[in-house]
Amino acid sequence: MRIGLIISISKALLMARWKQTLVAAVGVTFSITMFITLLSFMTGLNNLLDGLILNRTPHVHIYEEMHPSEKQPINYSADGQGHNFISSIKPKNELLDIRNSTAIMKSLKDDSRVLGVSPKVNVQVFYNVGAVDLNGVLNGIDAVEENRLFSFSEYVVEGNYQDLKNVPNSIILGKGAAEQILANVGDNIQITTSKGQRVQLKVVGYFQSGLQDIDKVQSYVSMATAQKLLGESNSYMTDIQVKLLDINEAPEVAKEYRQIYDVEAVDIQTANAQFETGTAIRTLISYAVGITLLIVSGFGIYNILNMMIYEKMDTIAILKATGFSGKDVKRVFIMIALTIGIFGGLFGLFFGFLISSGIDQIPFKTDALPTIKTYPINYDPRYYLIGGIFSVITTYYAGYFPSRKASKVDPVVIIRGK
Amino acid sequence: MSSIVLQAKEISKFFHDPFDIQVLKKISFVIERGEFTSIIGKSGCGKSTLLYILSTMDTDYEGDLLIDGQVMRGKKESELARVRNGKIGFVFQFHYLLNEFSVLKNVMLPGLKLNQLSSAEVEHNAYEKLKILGIQDEALKMPNQLSGGQKQRVAIARALINSPLIVMGDEPTGNLDKKNTEIVFEIFKELAEEFGQSLLIVTHDNEFAERTHRIIEMEDGMIIRS
Numbered sequence: 145m146r147i148g149l150i151i152s153i154s155k156a157l158l159m160a161r162w163k164q165t166l167v168a169a170v171g172v173t174f175s176i177t178m179f180i181t182l183l184s185f186m187t188g189l190n191n192l193l194d195g196l197i198l199n200r201t202p203h204v205h206i207y208e209e210m211h212p213s214e215k216q217p218i219n220y221s222a223d224g225q226g227h228n229f230i231s232s233i234k235p236k237n238e239l240l241d242i243r244n245s246t247a248i249m250k251s252l253k254d255d256s257r258v259l260g261v262s263p264k265v266n267v268q269v270f271y272n273v274g275a276v277d278l279n280g281v282l283n284g285i286d287a288v289e290e291n292r293l294f295s296f297s298e299y300v301v302e303g304n305y306q307d308l309k310n311v312p313n314s315i316i317l318g319k320g321a322a323e324q325i326l327a328n329v330g331d332n333i334q335i336t337t338s339k340g341q342r343v344q345l346k347v348v349g350y351f352q353s354g355l356q357d358i359d360k361v362q363s364y365v366s367m368a369t370a371q372k373l374l375g376e377s378n379s380y381m382t383d384i385q386v387k388l389l390d391i392n393e394a395p396e397v398a399k400e401y402r403q404i405y406d407v408e409a410v411d412i413q414t415a416n417a418q419f420e421t422g423t424a425i426r427t428l429i430s431y432a433v434g435i436t437l438l439i440v441s442g443f444g445i446y447n448i449l450n451m452m453i454y455e456k457m458d459t460i461a462i463l464k465a466t467g468f469s470g471k472d473v474k475r476v477f478i479m480i481a482l483t484i485g486i487f488g489g490l491f492g493l494f495f496g497f498l499i500s501s502g503i504d505q506i507p508f509k510t511d512a513l514p515t516i517k518t519y520p521i522n523y524d525p526r527y528y529l530i531g532g533i534f535s536v537i538t539t540y541y542a543g544y545f546p547s548r549k550a551s552k553v554d555p556v557v558i559i560r561g562k
Numbered sequence: 563m564s565s566i567v568l569q570a571k572e573i574s575k576f577f578h579d580p581f582d583i584q585v586l587k588k589i590s591f592v593i594e595r596g597e598f599t600s601i602i603g604k605s606g607c608g609k610s611t612l613l614y615i616l617s618t619m620d621t622d623y624e625g626d627l628l629i630d631g632q633v634m635r636g637k638k639e640s641e642l643a644r645v646r647n648g649k650i651g652f653v654f655q656f657h658y659l660l661n662e663f664s665v666l667k668n669v670m671l672p673g674l675k676l677n678q679l680s681s682a683e684v685e686h687n688a689y690e691k692l693k694i695l696g697i698q699d700e701a702l703k704m705p706n707q708l709s710g711g712q713k714q715r716v717a718i719a720r721a722l723i724n725s726p727l728i729v730m731g732d733e734p735t736g737n738l739d740k741k742n743t744e745i746v747f748e749i750f751k752e753l754a755e756e757f758g759q760s761l762l763i764v765t766h767d768n769e770f771a772e773r774t775h776r777i778i779e780m781e782d783g784m785i786i787r788s
Contacts, residue, residue, distance in 0.1 A: 148681075149674045156662035462658040465619060466672040466720065467647020469640040556614045559654055559732075 150472065154479035157459070161452060165480075168448045169488035171441035172539065176492020176531045177499060179434035183527045184500040186430040188520035190423050196354055197419055198412065200294050202262070202385030203394040206401060206409045208242050210235045240266070240382045248405050249384065257388055257397060262289040264383040265370035272334040272342070273325050280321060280335065281362050284370020293387045296364075303329050303349020308366050315345040315369075319352040320360030337373050345369070434531075438538050445484055445542035449477060453550045460550050461558035470551035477550050481543020482536065489535030493528050566631070567727045567760045568593040568616060573625035575611055575783075585611050587783040588625065593728065593762060598754035600771040601764045603780035610732055612780070613764045617650055617730050618642045630727055647676050651721025651729040655736040657713035659705035665716050666692070666701040673723040684723070691719040695749060711742030718749060722759075729753070731763040735770060747773065 158165045213233040242248065245263070252261045265284030270277035287308040290296040297305045300316060308314055317327060327333050331347050345365065352359055365373075371380050386401075388394055394411035401409040413420065453460070460473055504521040575586040585608040593599055603609045614620040616627065618634055621642070627634040629649055634642065646652070659668045666688055673684035692698040695715040700708055705716065714734060721729050731750075735743040747770060753759040754775070763774065771777050779787035 146674060146677055149671075149677075152667075153671075156660070160662045458658060459660050459662070462660065463671075464643065465617070465646065465652050465654075465658075467643050467650075467675050467724075469643035471640055472643075472675070554619075556619045559656075559658070560610065560614070 150475050150479055153463075153476050154483060157452065157456060157476065158480055158483060161455070164448050164452065165484060168441075168445045168484045169491070171444040172438075172485055172488025172535055173492040173495060175434075175437035175441040176489050176535050177495040178437050179531045179534075180493060180496025180527055181499045181503070182434055183427075183430050183531075184496070184521045184523065185503055185519065186426060187524065187527070188522040190426050191522055192516065192520040194419050194423055197416055200299075200353065201412050201416060202294075203388040203391055203412045204386040204398045204401060204409055205412075205415065206242065206248070206384040206386065206405070206407050207382060208240045209408045210240065241376070241380050242382065242384060242407060244405075245381045245384070246379050248407075252384065252386060252401075257390070257393055259387045259389050260289060260293045262286055262293050262385045262387075263367065263381040264385060265367055265374070265376075265380060266382045267365075267370050267373050268338045269373070270336045271321060271325050272336055277336065278321065278324060279361060282315070282335075282365050282370055282373070283362060284365050284367045284373075286367055287364075293385070299351055299353055300349045301352045303347075305349065307348035308364060311346060311348050313343070313345050313369055314348040314365070316349040316351045316364040317347050318359040318362045319350045320356055321363060322347070322350050324360070339375070341373070341375075343373060435534065438534050441488075442538035442542040445481055445539050446546060449481055449543055449546035450549075452480070453477065453546050453553075456550075457553060457558050460553045461555035464553065464555040465559065473553070474547040474551035477547030478540065478543045481539045481547070485535050485539025485542075488539070489532050492535065493531055496528075496531065497523075565595045566592055567595050567597075567629070568762070569628040570612075570616065571626040571628070573612070573615060573623055573627065575608070575615060575620075575623045585783050586615070586623070589780075589783075589785055590625075591778060591785065591788055593760055595727075595760055596754060596758040598750065598761045598775040599763070599778060600774040600776070601762065601778045601780060602766060602768060602771045605766065607780045608783040609764045609780050613730055613732055613762070616762065617652055618646055647672055648724050649727045651724070651726040653714070653717050653721050653729065653731040653734040655733040657705070657710075657717045659713055659716055659720075661705050663705075664701070665697075665703055665705060665708070668705060668716060669719045669723055672720060676724050688719070688723060691722045692716075694722075694752075695719050711738055711745060714738060714742065714746055715749065718746070722753070728760040728762055731761070731765075733765055734763060735765065735767060743767070743770065750774075 212231060212235055216231050216233055218228050218230050249261055249263060252258055263286060267282040267284065269280045269282050271280045287296065287305050291305055301319065303316065305316065308316055315333070317325070317333070325333055327347050329347055329349060332344050333347060334342060334344055336342050351362070351364060368378065371378055374380065388397060391412060395413055398409040398411035401407065463473060464470070500521045500523070503519050506519050508516060508519045510516065569592045570589055572588040572590050573586055574584060574588055577583045577585055589612060601609045601613065611620070615623045618627070618629070629645060634645065637645070660671070663671070666685065669688040669691060670681070670684050673679065673687060674681060679687070689698055689701065692701055695718055697712055697715050697719070700712060705713060708716065735746050738746060750761055750763065754761055765771055777787065778785055
């Protein structure tokens, strides 16, 4: 059976009722357009919100935590077997240093699953503003590595993040903190470390994460500055942030590091479970709406094809009388449905792209999101693929049932009925 | 190759709705190559019913039907469609041309479906058939631009496109006036006598039937003259 013949018959039938065809195709176009727009916008927004936290969170966070002594003295006593609740030995006062950090860093860098490693030193300080002391946390970072792995520069809203490395005793202040201290870029500010040491730091930039609580407290200095503030050696670090090539491996890797290095290691999934859930549900809703639209347009196609079959009973009968089998007739009507689906779908993808790029142009400014200028749109080709495939599948099934009916038309009944 | 084109062996047919009636009662006959046969009979005698069984479109019957020596019973729907496509040409009372296609394409469709010749060859054949029927000038028109007689001639051309073993007609002149009936009859006669085409025409026009080679007359589901 020549496919060309089926196509030419389908085309003739389509053109004979081109207005109906157009309405059906517009239905598909509309639903695909909305599907694409909705998903692009929704996931764009999702990615933005997740990015706020997830991009800045290490996939595996290695740190040291203060523990109370696991074995209390009573446990060593022969009488102490069974239950006892006496815990008199409190944690020792020691810094949260990751022991043997240089060796750990080196072996992490050699791990093939690891994209990059960025060390961090946490320092508790007070910002001195006249007579008032404000709570603060300084993060001593390797500015270059931090930028490569966690897009640090995107959150530095004023000044250059590299000054952190180039200017000695420099600080990038949290925007909230800067406003409270009334410090401008280029000013010197004074801080007090938890050990009571007073230090002057030069402000080289502002940092804004979009999360106000963080911006009020957190500031960045270089690793060396932080170590100096604490009076520690240059191998001292409190946190190691690991970014993996594949985020899904994080729980596995974290567990492994916990065992090998005898440290605390938390994976991103555990640390930020709520974001995953939110994202999944928002995506689910978008899909549900998009697919509902498609199914509705599928019913439209179904109706129109059904009507066409009633109108074209004679044609079907005569095709069968002259030697076209039921299968051929079925193919003709499925071809009609698919044509509507494919063309409607293609236009839908195109318009979906147009509308989402339109939304992409709409200004969207908020203090919470310093890097965002317009509404976020996700141009992931996956959604176009899903939209395209789904339009073909829906129209196929919308065409399948009417075409089966057409294939069962009995030519004798139609021809003799006249 | 046998000269028997079509053989009906004790074909019976019942209608079950609204109550059981036997419309055909053990009909048996043979049609040979080149025969121009007509079936006549009063309205309701079962002649059209018989024709639709012979055309393989109606499969709900008892007895056996052989076309070109092959038993039609038990064949699948798609196989029967192939038989209709290649071996049977059908002309109806109403022309049943497809208004979506040009005259030429209408004639070509069964040929394209048969898929034995290239579409250029099918087109050439279609022109030949239209020429035999004297309407080659109308080839590129749409069917609704033709007169009733012309349409029926196009339908005949369509029936001939695959050089069928037998052309069947269900009152092909029933809707035509005297003059066009005459033209169509002459065409059938020419086909039978010059091209050796077997024809089986159901008609209630006795005058038309008298001039065919053979008359099968039916009454109450039985052949009373053959």
